[in-house]
Amino acid sequence: MNHYDLIVVGSGPAGRRAAIQAAKLDKKVLVIEQGKRVGGVSVHTGTIPSKTLRETALNLSGWRERGFYGLSYRVKQEISAEDLRRRLLITLDHEVEVLEHQFSRNRVQLMRGKATFVSKDTMAIEKEDGEILHVQGNSILLAVGTKPFRPDYIPFDNKTVLDSDELLDIEKLPRSLVVIGAGVIGIEYATIFSALDTAVTVIDPKSTMLDFIDKEIVEDFTYQLRDRNMKLLLGQKAEKVERLPDGKVSVTVETGRRIVADMVLFAAGRMGATDNLNLKAAGLEADSRGRLKVNPETFETSVPGIFAAGDVVGFPSLASTSMEQGRIAARVAVGAISKEPQKYFPYGIYAVPEISTCGLTEEEMKERGIPYECGIARFRETSRGHIMGLDNGMLKLIFSLKTRRLLGVHIIGETATELVHIGQAVLNLKGTVEYFVENTFNYPTLAEAYKIAGLDAWNRMGPAVPKDDTVAGQPAEKVTAAETTEPQKKKATAK
Structure with missing residues (x-):
């Protein structure tokens, strides 16, 4: 042996x-x-x-x-x-x-x-x-x-009713597609086929989607999907999937609504x-x-x-x-010393548009009782955004009012999964709003959005308080336990 x-x-x-x-x-x-x-x-x-x-x-x-x-x-x-x-x-x-x-x-x-x-x-x-x-x-x-995950009530046939693995081997692009599951995998494929001008309908029993992402980002994302005529049937469970004699597929939801499409992708978990x-x-x-x-x-x-x-x-x-x-x-x-990994890691959703996030969401800030301020930048506010013809896209930064530290970065739009690493570095190095205000970014770039968002937050926060003074009764340099605790994201069931 x-x-x-x-x-x-x-x-x-x-x-x-x-x-x-x-x-x-x-x-x-x-x-x-x-x-x-x-x-x-x-x-x-x-x-x-x-x-x-x-x-x-x-x-x-x-x-x-x-x-x-x-x-x-x-x-x-x-x-x-x-x-x-x-x-x-x-x-x-x-x-x-x-x-x-x-x-x-x-x-x-x-x-x-x-x-x-x-x-x-x-x-x-x-x-x-x-x-x-x-x-x-x-x-x-x-x-x-x-x-x-392949439940028994779904009539998979590797042709018109598929899982996410089988989708890669399709022989013909569908003109219409129903995606069952509004998790990460389902949303990624739904938006990709929508970009190919396929008529896409997304069905999910939950009334919300991507709950681990900052709510404001999800709202912007949802608006963009509906704006390009994607149908989002959230809060509705797909109760019956059947293949029709003409080669199409019918999906019936619990409200009685029936959607007929060329293809059905079941992407409700793994x-x-x-x-x-x-x-x-x-x-x-x-x-x-x-x-x-x-x-x-x-x-x-x-x-x-x-x-x-x-x-x-x-x-x-x-x-x-x-x-x-x-x-x-x-x-x-193997008995080697292992250092503790960095606390904040980025999460990337390669939908169209991209979404990437790192650190605490605004909802988590509220749950932990951390006084905060947000800074927002729209990609269309940057010269690079104009050059690229971007009408959509935004970057959101969340700062602690007590320590002025960056605690969350959330991005939707072109190259979001690349841009997030700037925020990730500042998060892990415990940087403050002053970094973005005082730092120089290449021009023209989408990374300039960090400076715009930083200034947006700084304008509301005001200048830093000297260390011997206090903010809201707390020493300005004191870091609360809520700010140092690793983010506990809600489980992404689609993964």
């Missing part, structure tokens, strides 16, 4: 980062991947494919230029599913090649097959030819990711891919959604020596945070 310092099950963001981190510490590492190619859900059906699809759709449709040339403007008049797939395949091939090279140069051993627990430190690997190998590890990291691991043999048990509970600081499960990281442990289910979770878990697993 082959013995390893660390066995990693899964080669997605958490698995790859964990394996490479352990290998760089001169540990013997094995990665087990059941797919034909490395990369996991992130590379093949999740993060990379959906973002590639988005970029291709925006480029070919001429979406970004319509502010100048009108709604009828298109770079390519007839866009096909093959046009979208061609760029996707090129991107995926590159991602796989890079990952395989990383494993090779770091001496990470890769084995393809299905892994199951034999005991808490031993796993059986069933290869494609039926051969079964047994491997043993000092520590085992589960980075198996998730798979789409399940941890743990059902085939034989967790009982290791003394583990997953929750009703197949997810594993871990120590949030070490990512160790209830069984010593077994770790889990990535989407399989639940929120926030981001590729970026999964990578960091995998790195921390690997260091703990």
